[in-house]
Amino acid sequence: MSNVYDIVVIGSGVSGLMCGYKLEKDGYKVLVVEANNIIGGRTRQDFNFTSYPVELGGEMIHGGDTLYYRLAMENKWELFEVFSMDLFNSPINSTYLYLGRERKLIRADQRDEDIQKLADALVSLSDEIDNPNREMNLLEHLIKKQVPFRVLGLADAIYSKTWATDLDRIGVKEAAREDSKPNTIPNNYKVQQSSKIMLDHFSKSLDINLNWRVKHIDTTKDEKLVKVTSYNGQVVQAQRVVVTVPLQILKDGDITFTPELPERKKIAIKTIGMDGGMKIIAKFNKKFWLNNCQLVLCGDSPVPQIWMDGPPYRPLVPGQPSEYVSVGFITGDQAKAISALSPQKQIRTFLDQLDAMFGTSENGWTPASDSFISHMVYDWQKNPFVRGAYSYPSIIPSTYPYKNYPNEILAEPIDNKLFFAGEATATTYDLSTINGALETGVRVYEELKTSLPISNKLQSKPKM
Ligand SMILES: Cc1cc2nc3c(=O)[nH]c(=O)nc-3n(C[C@H](O)[C@H](O)[C@H](O)COP(=O)(O)OP(=O)(O)OC[C@H]3O[C@@H](n4cnc5c(N)ncnc54)[C@H](O)[C@@H]3O)c2cc1C
Structure with missing residues (x-):
């Protein structure tokens, strides 16, 4: 037996x-x-890339009223707070939006009229819960709501890439149902x-x-x-x-x-x-991004979401130089495209995008390439027992x-x-x-x- x-x-x-x-x-x-x-x-980690553990898959605790958060509290796991999920009303101005075609980086709270229209459409998505048309996709919905074409790529980066897919695969009614689920504390945390x-x-x-x-x-x-x-x-x-x-x-x-x-x-x-999902995690010897920048949502760009790690969130190791990290979170069709590139082209794509986003005449236009140390990639599409990101x-x-x-x-x-x-x-x-x-x-x-x-x-x- x-x-x-x-x-x-x-x-x-x-x-x-x-x-x-x-x-x-x-x-x-x-x-x-x-x-x-x-x-x-x-949920999988790497303990060798930096002096602190790097999450290759699931990373953030989304919300302070969740079971995961409560477990962390009960067991005294050390948490630190990162960018808010409440993108458009966050009191912490640490989220930026990047319009790839225009090479324009905008702090989320300084958005222009077009982005405001997009914000309004996304914030009111939960109203669609009673929409009888279960076949309508998010791209159709945003066009119907007259969200300007100029910011549709941003909609993809903000919303569908978080769901690890593309705008035209998200069902509006289903998304509305998800957005209506309970989560009263919209903060994001990470476990140290x-x-x-x-x-x-x-x-x-x-x-x-x-x-x-x-x-x-x-x-x-x-x-x-x-x-x-x-x-x-x-x-x-x-x-x-x-x-x-x-x-x-x-x-x-x-x-x-x-x-x-x-x-x-x-x-x-x-x-x-x-759909698919992968992360490119790159290490730098200098912090080349704007001081308060924690997250950038990048429309019309190969890497749709980028967040920053390292100091001040991570403890300094005596005698070791600081390690600044950018995590490229790539999902949906972009993940399929980047997955097909050679390892050299994958990191080149990421560095080129970071240079375009943060390059100025003061920093010589290529700050990411100039301070790059090394990188690693974890491609969940190639994990034989997962084969993608999440539903x-x-x-x-x-x-x-x-x-x-x-x-x-x-x-x-x-x-x-x-x-x-x-x-x-x-x-x-x-x-x-x-x-x-x-x-x-x-x-x-x-x-x-x-x-x-x-x-x-x-x-x-x-x-x-
Ligand atoms: C890149 C990425 C980033 C993410 N970021 C976040 C985040 O920041 N915050 C968040 O909350 N979530 C995030 N997620 C999602 C989160 O990681 C997952 O939703 C969660 O870990 C899924 O847990 P699970 O138990 O449902 O499935 P899994 O963790 O996939 O467990 C299923 C297990 O089944 C095994 N298996 C498969 N086939 C077989 C078989 N035939 N026989 C036996 N075993 C088998 C697999 O190997 C696997 O271990 C992210 C996911 C990815 C991929």
């Missing part, structure tokens, strides 16, 4: 770890299986020790099999146990199974099911979109036959044996984020407590 568990959790991202951690604490016999050779999924501290917290007493890539899940009706088979032919069985793999893995059919997934689940998987509020085609949102259907358990967590299943909380993923881990934990009361857990062998 050594390979029989109460619950097998597939995937060791934050949703799977959160769920497994809570179940294990309650006394269930839990196994987490992970295809990769490390835990964490889309990195998200690794959370992974360690959840995983320290969990049983985790790495390099264990699930190929097949058998929930045949009359069998009491669910059978999970790996690509290497190993088998584990459990009373309940939780699937937390990225949406793209389900779309690509990496895991097959007996019996097949219900039609509504298949349609939900097809309807929700997930986004998608267009619902008129042929979509259900009243429920596709994310709600994706979250539905099957036959009281198979449960679904992960960022794409976030229904009441924020889709796509670390926090949303954590919340889905808690949701499935609650579902399992009802489905498999602790009195029905497997009996461990009596101690001799």
Whole structure:
């Protein structure tokens, strides 16, 4: 019976770890299986590039009233605040907007009339929640709202690139629903020790099999146990199974099911979109950007979002020179294009853009190139067990036959044996984020407590 568990959790991202951690604490016999050779999924860190850890995937805590924030507070993880999510009304003037075609850098609170029109359209997007047209995309909506063509690229950088996709793939009604979800404290925070501290917290007493890539899940009706088979032919069985793999893995059919997934689940998987994402992280020996600049949203540019790291947020290491970092966050179609470039061209593209944004006659026009030390790239499209960034509020085609949102259907358990967590299943909380993923881990934990009361857990062998 050594390979029989109460619950097998597939995937060791934050949703799977959160769920497994809570179940294990309650006394269930839990196994987490992970295809990769490390835990964490889309939260992953590098500890060698700078004197402080660099986040290669999920980075910010979006909001001070979130589960992630509360976890950090409870466990005394050290946080620091960065740019506000409330882009247009932030009291901290640290966000800049860049109009690539005009080579113009504008502080967000000093926006011109055209940008104000865009701001108004984006801020009022949540009003579209009752829009009966589920097929309307954000590009069509902004044109209808007479947002000037000149700033549509900026709309893409501000809004759709945050959702890791493009303007014409965002469904307006779905986006409105996301924008209406609760988040009353719009501040962004980062964990000084990195998200690794959370992974360690959840995983320290969990049983985790790495390099264990699930190929097949058998929930045949009359069998009491669910059978999970790996690509290497190993088998584990459990009373309940939780699937937390990225949406793209389900779309690509990496895991097959007996019996097949219900039609509504298949349609939900097809309807929700997930595009590409990558980061270029560059290190400099000088701070060449404007003193208060933390974030630049770059319209009509290869790198749509750039944020700054290093001093004053990071502690100085005695005897070591300061390291100033720019993170290029590239998603949607730009991520596909930059992913196809050679490593030399990728960094050249980033440096050229930074030079164009911050170059002046005083600093010699090429301040980024002149102070560049080194860089690293993490391309999530090439991670074999993720293959993209995260899900986004998608267009619902008129042929979509259900009243429920596709994310709600994706979250539905099957036959009281198979449960679904992960960022794409976030229904009441924020889709796509670390926090949303954590919340889905808690949701499935609650579902399992009802489905498999602790009195029905497997009996461990009596101690001799
Ligand atoms: C570049 C980038 C930047 C981001 N920035 C932020 C941010 O600043 N703030 C924020 O809140 N969120 C951010 N996110 C999103 C956030 O990281 C994710 O939403 C969250 O980490 C997803 O967690 P998850 O548990 O749903 O999925 P994952 O972390 O993807 O976990 C799923 C796991 O399943 C494993 N798996 C896949 N196939 C199999 C298989 N067949 N068998 C077994 N295991 C399998 C995968 O290897 C993976 O470990 C970012 C994401 C990216 C990519």
